[in-house]
Amino acid sequence: MWDGIFTGLETAVAPFNLMMVVVGCFAGTFIGMLPGLGPISAVALMIPITYGLDPASGIILMAGVYYGAVFGGSTSSILINAPGCASTVVTAFDGYPLAQKGQAGKALALAAYCSFTGGTIGALILLVAAPALATVSLSFQSSDYFALMVLGLTAVAAFSGKGQVLKALAMTVFGLMIATVGTDAISGIPRFTFGNIDLIDGISFLLLAMATFALAEVVMSVLKGNHRVEDAPMDMSSLGSMKLSKEEVKNIAPTATRSSLFGFLVGVLPGAGATIAAFLAYGVERNLSPRAIKDKFGKGALRGLAAPEAANNAASTGSFVPLLTLGIPGSGTTAIMLGALIAYGIQPGPRLFVDNPDVFWSVIISMYFGNLVLLILNLPLIPYISRLLVIPKPILIPLILFFSITGVYLVSFNSFDIELMAIITIIALLLRLLNFPMAPMLLGFILGGMFENNLSRALIISDGSLAFIWQRPLTLLIMCLAVVVLLMPVIGRFVGWRRLQGKASMMVADKGEG
Amino acid sequence: MTITKDHIGGLLFLGLSVVYGYYAYDIRMFPGDQFEPFNAQTVPVALAWIGSIIAILMLATASKHSADRLTFVGLDLALVAKLMLLVWLFAQALQWLGFLLSTIGFLLVGYWLLGERRLKTLLLASVPFALLFWFLLAQVLAIYLAPGRIWQWLLGV
Numbered sequence: 001m002w003d004g005i006f007t008g009l010e011t012a013v014a015p016f017n018l019m020m021v022v023v024g025c026f027a028g029t030f031i032g033m034l035p036g037l038g039p040i041s042a043v044a045l046m047i048p049i050t051y052g053l054d055p056a057s058g059i060i061l062m063a064g065v066y067y068g069a070v071f072g073g074s075t076s077s078i079l080i081n082a083p084g085c086a087s088t089v090v091t092a093f094d095g096y097p098l099a100q101k102g103q104a105g106k107a108l109a110l111a112a113y114c115s116f117t118g119g120t121i122g123a124l125i126l127l128v129a130a131p132a133l134a135t136v137s138l139s140f141q142s143s144d145y146f147a148l149m150v151l152g153l154t155a156v157a158a159f160s161g162k163g164q165v166l167k168a169l170a171m172t173v174f175g176l177m178i179a180t181v182g183t184d185a186i187s188g189i190p191r192f193t194f195g196n197i198d199l200i201d202g203i204s205f206l207l208l209a210m211a212t213f214a215l216a217e218v219v220m221s222v223l224k225g226n227h228r229v230e231d232a233p234m235d236m237s238s239l240g241s242m243k244l245s246k247e248e249v250k251n252i253a254p255t256a257t258r259s260s261l262f263g264f265l266v267g268v269l270p271g272a273g274a275t276i277a278a279f280l281a282y283g284v285e286r287n288l289s290p291r292a293i294k295d296k297f298g299k300g301a302l303r304g305l306a307a308p309e310a311a312n313n314a315a316s317t318g319s320f321v322p323l324l325t326l327g328i329p330g331s332g333t334t335a336i337m338l339g340a341l342i343a344y345g346i347q348p349g350p351r352l353f354v355d356n357p358d359v360f361w362s363v364i365i366s367m368y369f370g371n372l373v374l375l376i377l378n379l380p381l382i383p384y385i386s387r388l389l390v391i392p393k394p395i396l397i398p399l400i401l402f403f404s405i406t407g408v409y410l411v412s413f414n415s416f417d418i419e420l421m422a423i424i425t426i427i428a429l430l431l432r433l434l435n436f437p438m439a440p441m442l443l444g445f446i447l448g449g450m451f452e453n454n455l456s457r458a459l460i461i462s463d464g465s466l467a468f469i470w471q472r473p474l475t476l477l478i479m480c481l482a483v484v485v486l487l488m489p490v491i492g493r494f495v496g497w498r499r500l501q502g503k504a505s506m507m508v509a510d511k512g513e514g
Numbered sequence: 515m516t517i518t519k520d521h522i523g524g525l526l527f528l529g530l531s532v533v534y535g536y537y538a539y540d541i542r543m544f545p546g547d548q549f550e551p552f553n554a555q556t557v558p559v560a561l562a563w564i565g566s567i568i569a570i571l572m573l574a575t576a577s578k579h580s581a582d583r584l585t586f587v588g589l590d591l592a593l594v595a596k597l598m599l600l601v602w603l604f605a606q607a608l609q610w611l612g613f614l615l616s617t618i619g620f621l622l623v624g625y626w627l628l629g630e631r632r633l634k635t636l637l638l639a640s641v642p643f644a645l646l647f648w649f650l651l652a653q654v655l656a657i658y659l660a661p662g663r664i665w666q667w668l669l670g671v
Binding site for chain 2: 052166167169170173174176177180184186187189191192219222223224225227228392393394395397398399401402405406409410413415416418419421422425426429431433434435436451452455456459460463464465
């Protein structure tokens, strides 16, 4: 393990890779600050650039952008009450009231310190947990992998929120369907190409990611007329002091530590991600706080800002665990990174630890550097980076559109891809209007190839019998977990219904007695 | 009966699954492949069935609240249609006019569509940007950008 860590350290401290961390954090912070554009879009926009780099540098850049975007989202949440992404919505609950009280500087500093704490604790656990899990998963067979894919895909649907489970499942299946377009990797037979040569290679992952996130996100804001709405002006001169008193640090330290550990654990769960971690950490911290502090939540409580910030950064790190060790992304952003790694010819999973130790370890180590960069460089520069936001939206939107389109075009040099992007964007817009989540589709699409390969291998080994599901205890265990995860929303609904029934019968009994 | 977003989504997905399933059974196979435990049709056929079942469940459990109806009120559909048309035109222009002119045109029309009317801003935000971007790609990074068919015809380059 130490050899690996040193290899990773050597790769991560290479001047070019250090520069990638810094550039990634800056670019991510800027993109993350733009309301509506979250880490998924930020990472998607970076993919074309990373194609020209070596795998370690590329993935380091994307990890930096990921962190930067989460941090940028927090900044716009605090300063203008416009969260850049879903995971920083909770940050605005207490961050914006603090800014309104003239303590924006303190809120930004606190967000950065807590993000740093979350990221550091997350990176340290990842340093220990990832290799251990990777060693265990080396013994996995194709049937186990197939079961893991099923678990990953169902978990994403299960964590997608109330009333969204079926829609998320439908989108996962839609993603798997899109993955079948093109030449079948096993038999070499073209499928769903309708005689179109441009579809023989299938639909590119980059194209799909750009069209459904970066492009659709921007066009959606145009559709809602957001480009006509002026953001609240930011008065950078009245940020206030960025210093925290000893008392405040003492008060917040346990919150940040608790939320980091909690966030990491939630982040590891496939599909849960930073948003759920931030909301849960906020709720937990509110319940744990004494009455006097509890009443301050939502009105500018420092704990209310510290909890989601530590949790969402730790969760971002945690989501790398299933990606690096099992090859299954834990969130939409890591799904995009998985696609990028596959494009490099690197197969994330337990073999990554053995075959590409430089990529594996340098990603983990550069995550820590990323947090450091955010704290040391980004925080003092926030007033200057924020000035970029004054670019009027009628100028900014066509530029983002242009970067999204050319990002795809400059990889394939095929204008058909741009036409296909426009079509997919329109479909994505319609699906968004119908409240369909997009991340499960991307996950289904990325896992589609592996899903089919592992299923075919498992079926061929077991001579066409589905017995492989219950013959290996590990496969059976993972499949059972997938079933439980899938049934969780139904069980939750049933429990809620029983509780309501119980309350209703008690009320009837009380009335009868009265 | 109120037709809600859930109903429309369920119906769309059912339609998609049926059409996908129809073409899945149409996938050609090598002789004898149909007797193999796994062939090119296995996963698509399974997906079509799973998709249909999910769609039926979506329809069965769809919300019936009128608040969940699909509404286009307040949405600028015309502007989005224009922007998508612009993207399509950009794809065509890349083949005919080349990268530089297409980029300038795309940005100019894009800014204008989104409400920017000041000529100075329109030109300053498009021409220098496109020139700089083209220079970066073609001269610094040495990426070959096709000059466009019209120039090939006119100038023979």
